[in-house]
Amino acid sequence: MRIFTIVGTSVVETSTLPTAPVPGGFVWLACARTEFEAQLAQIQATLQQLCGHTLVDLHVSDLLNKQLPSHYDYTSQYDLLVFRRLAAGQPDTVPSPTTKHSGPPILRRIDTSPVGFAVSDQVLLTVHPSDCTVRDNYAEKLLAATSTELRASGARVPTSPADVMLRIVNLMVDGYLDLRRELTRQLDHWQTALLQPGARFSNWAALLDARLTLHQLDDVCEEQRSAIQDWIEAVKTWPDTNSPAAARERELLQVRSRDVLEHIERVVHHVRRLEQSVETAVQMHFSVQGNRANDIMLTLTVLTAIFLPLNLIAGIFGMNFEVIPLLHRQGGFWWAMGAMGVIAIGMGLLFWRKRYLKRSGS
Numbered sequence: 001m002r003i004f005t006i007v008g009t010s011v012v013e014t015s016t017l018p019t020a021p022v023p024g025g026f027v028w029l030a031c032a033r034t035e036f037e038a039q040l041a042q043i044q045a046t047l048q049q050l051c052g053h054t055l056v057d058l059h060v061s062d063l064l065n066k067q068l069p070s071h072y073d074y075t076s077q078y079d080l081l082v083f084r085r086l087a088a089g090q091p092d093t094v095p096s097p098t099t100k101h102s103g104p105p106i107l108r109r110i111d112t113s114p115v116g117f118a119v120s121d122q123v124l125l126t127v128h129p130s131d132c133t134v135r136d137n138y139a140e141k142l143l144a145a146t147s148t149e150l151r152a153s154g155a156r157v158p159t160s161p162a163d164v165m166l167r168i169v170n171l172m173v174d175g176y177l178d179l180r181r182e183l184t185r186q187l188d189h190w191q192t193a194l195l196q197p198g199a200r201f202s203n204w205a206a207l208l209d210a211r212l213t214l215h216q217l218d219d220v221c222e223e224q225r226s227a228i229q230d231w232i233e234a235v236k237t238w239p240d241t242n243s244p245a246a247a248r249e250r251e252l253l254q255v256r257s258r259d260v261l262e263h264i265e266r267v268v269h270h271v272r273r274l275e276q277s278v279e280t281a282v283q284m285h286f287s288v289q290g291n292r293a294n295d296i297m298l299t300l301t302v303l304t305a306i307f308l309p310l311n312l313i314a315g316i317f318g319m320n321f322e323v324i325p326l327l328h329r330q331g332g333f334w335w336a337m338g339a340m341g342v343i344a345i346g347m348g349l350l351f352w353r354k355r356y357l358k359r360s361g362s
Contacts, residue, residue, distance in 0.1 A: 001031040001039070002139060006164075009157045011142055017046045021122050026161050028124045030135050036127045037064055043125065051120045053077040063116035063127040070114070070223035072230035078120035079162075081231060083169055084112045084220050085134065086176035086267070110213070112220050115172065117165045124161030126168065134175065138168050159249050162235075166256045169228070173263040180270055187274055191281040207282070214275045221268040228264060232257045302356045306347045310340045 005012045007025030018027055027050060029043065036043065044054045055063075059080050062068055073080045115134070116127040128135050142164075145157050158164045187210070235254055241247050317324065317336060326332030351357050 001029065001035050002135065004028040004030070004139070004142065006142075006157065011145070011157060013139075013143065017042060019046075019049055021050050026122050026124065028126070028161070028164055030126045030128065030139070032130045032132070033064060033066070033127050034130055047120075047123060047125070050122050051077065053120070055118060055125075059118065063118070066113065066129075068114050070220070070227040072227045072234065074234055078118055079231070079234065081117040081119070081165065081169075081227060082114050083117065083172065083224060083227060084114045085129075085132070085172045086110060086112060086217065086220065110176075110217070112216070115168075117168075119161045119165050121161070124164050126165075134168060134172050138171050160253070162253055163249075163256065166253070166260055170256070170260045170263060173224075173260065173267060176267050183274065187277060191277065207278075211275070211278055214271060214278065217271045218268070218275060221264065221271055225261065225264045225268060228257065228261045232261065298356060302351045306344055306351070309343050309347070313340055313343075 003014045003017060005014060005018065005022055005025060005027055007022060010025075017029075029046070031039070031043070040060065047054050053075075055078075056075060059073065059075075062073075062080065062082055068082050070084045071082055111129075113129040113132070115129070115132065116125075118125040118127075126135065142157070158167060232254070235250075235257060238250070241250060313336060317327065326335055329335075348357070
């Protein structure tokens with residue numbers, strides 16, 4: 001567990017749980033899901049001392065649930081946001097070595113584990129997966145933001161627990177945006193394999209897994225957007241503040257919330273575009289295969305039409321009649337072969353001009 005006390009522009013990390021409210025500041029408690037479950041009684045006692053309330057039992061279950069979708073809930077004392085991350089990593093539960101996975105490696109590496117946020121006036125409690133790097137990355141940024149150089153460049157220390165929550169969520173969303181290039185490159189490889197002329201695509205099981213994964217990502221993104229929209233609507237209902245500074249902070253909080261929502265919508269747009277690209281590639285693959293089959297059937301039909309009159313001539317001269325013209329003449333064979341050749345060449349030229357016969361590359 002990592003514990004941060006934030007007062008103004010000062011950020012201090014401690015190793016012990018605070019026992020009293022921080023005047024003019026707040027506390028960020030960041031713990032893994034296993035730590036939260038093991039130290040639940042101590043964390044509840046700390047929340048009671050700092051905020052005068054504890055977490056509701058149903059919200060505790062939500063924070064411990066590894067399969068919960070993104071959603072927003074609230075009480076009169078605190079707000080609860082569960083946000084499923086989209087990041088490259090390993091989930092909490094390691095899959096069995098005997099389990100077979102297919103599909104692009106980047107799709108298998110995307111982790112959608114939930115991260116829980118309990119936001120009150122004095123405390124931000126975050127519950128992360130055990131391997132979550134977002135917490136450590138933002139903690140480094142938070143500690144670095146206290147330096148004079150970074151403050152001079154415009155870096156701001158968060159002013160409230162809600163501000164910290166939105167910055168962490170924004171970092172989680174941007175983590176998926178960083179995966180766009182690699183994910184796009186992987187799916188472009190699928191499209192190239194599907195549309196390659198003359199190739200026989202056989203890895204349909206992997207392609208199906210990729211399509212299902214993209215559908216799941218679409219569902220996760222929709223849940224994320226719905227949760228942030230509920231949060232934005234809840235912020236609008238907060239009581240008005242009398243202080244101009246507090247009103248300014250409220251306005252900045254709403255701006256940051258809308259910025260996070262805009263980033264999530266970009267992710268939704270990108271995931272849906274990838275879905276459409278895969279679907280389009282599959283449809284084009286079957287269209288190309290259908291056109292190839294039609295071209296083959298056209299060629300076979302034309303060749304059959306060319307040889308039909310030749311078979312007719314050969315069948316006539318093969319009849320068991322005593323008297324057939326040219327049958328007993330010395331040059332009869334060559335006359336028949338010449339006629340058959342002229343007919344075949346003439347029909348071939350006719351079909352070529354009608355473009356029934358053409359090169360495969362034209």
